[in-house]
Amino acid sequence: MPVVDFESDPPLDILSFAGSIKKLIDEQKYQFTLLGLLIGNLTLGIFGTPVFRSAIVGQLRLELHDYYFEDDGFAEINSKTSHENEIFEEFLTMMENCFSFAIYKGYPIPIFRMLYTVPLEYAILVRARHPFALRTIxxxxCICIFGGFYMLRNSNMWMDYVRFHLIHFGPLGALENSVYYYMENKRRVNFDNFAASMQEFDSMVAYMTQHEEIRV
Incomplete structure (x- = not known):
């Protein structure tokens, strides 16, 4: 199953699967049933203020602000763009929370779980090829690949999307260049020291982005 299905209607991809899980979570998380308790356990720790502030997410927040406010100015903001901005802000909050929770736990699963905590409209924006949505996915x-959430390094849904993106949605921006370069060269997180390895990944990608050191 691909991460994003740009062609089918209805789409058959990880984003639609995650959306179905999110709907189930939203319906059951406040119910005192066995399913509700299981869902509560799955999402425990993901929500709330992160204990680790992600430099990558911080960079994405700056780019989100620039995307909507720097070029067009506040006069161009309307209800549509304001709603899109809210969707991306929530996406970035969930990304930071899940990245932090993965570091705290010492394994990558919370990063994958992030997809069923983000707004349902996010998938619509990705499939519509919204530039910032494509950048974030x-x-x-790349984070999922570096985090080691796969069976085969060169044959998995994350890498399939990365290759598709490189062909169809280039050229890459500074952050995309940096995260791709680091992921390709460092290959994978050090599972013997997961937290430190992920934190180094986060800080180095942000540093390379800010200094525009990499071009793919």
């Missing part, structure tokens, strides 16, 4: 897939 590319960065997310």
């Amino acid at each position: 590319f960065v997310y897939c």
Whole structure:
């Protein structure tokens, strides 16, 4: 199953699967049933203020602000763009929370779980090829690859999307360049020291982005 299905209607992809899980979570998380308790356990720790502030997410927040406010100015903001901005802000909050929770736990599963905590409209924006949505899903897939959430390094849904993105949605921006370069060269997180390895990944990608050191 691909991360994003741009062609089918209805789409058959990880984003639609995650959306179905999110709907189930939203319906059951406040119910005192066995399913509600299981869902509560799955999401425990993901929500709330992160204990680790992600430099990558911080960079994405700056780019989100620039995307909506720097070029067009506040006069161009309307209800549509304001709603899109809210969707991306929530996406970035969930990304930071789940990244932090993965570091705290010492394994990558919370990063994958992030997809069923983000707004349902996010998938619509990705499939519509919204530039910032494409940027975030590319960065997310690179994080999943570096985090080791796969069976085969060169044959998995994350890498499939990254390759598709490189062909169809280039050229890459500074952050995309940096996260892709680091992921390709460092290959995978050090599972013997997961937290430190992920934190180094986060800080180095942000540093390379800010200094525009990499071009793919």
